[in-house]
Amino acid sequence: MPSRIDREARKAELAEAAWRVILRSGVSAVSVRTVAEEAGLAVGSLRHVFPTRTELLVYSAELMMERAYERITNLPREGSTEDHVLAVVKNLVPFTEQTRAEMDVNIALIAEATAVPELKVLRDSAHAQIAAACIWLAAALRGEDPDAPSEAATRSGRRLHALTDGLALHLMHRAESEDFERAAEILEDEIRGIAAGRN
16 A cells, blocks of 8 residues: 555656646646656656656646645635635636646646647546536526526526636736736626526
């Protein structure tokens, strides 16, 4: 068991090194050599864990998705349903340094999907999961059974998903305090509108 834990820890360490390379120099700079250097390892040690660049990139994307999912599902359920939904949705938009870094890496990995088909599968899966989550949240806001959303809740969820994606991209281009405040207000208005049956 310890050897498995050690291997998983090493894989995570290398994925984090890949993220740093992407944030600093872009996904094109990711190679077995550059990531090994970033992690302070010999190339042979990295190849023992990730024989190819593709395996490294795919694992890096999977780990980022996994950590974001864990962070969101572990959010405390405090306050009203509207408060909780806002907290969840804010974690899908780059309001913090952590979520901004995740978005930067995600965009870079998505851009690489043309060359690495395995990343396209992950990209499409992540998109479908977020779409489903937004529909689930919209149904909860409307007081419905989230596992059996109505057509109206489905429409509201799709709109929330599109709004969230749009604001996320907007904040990647502009990151001034007024933009953060405006984005938060837009999300709050949308969530209140869904809860009231207007959106």
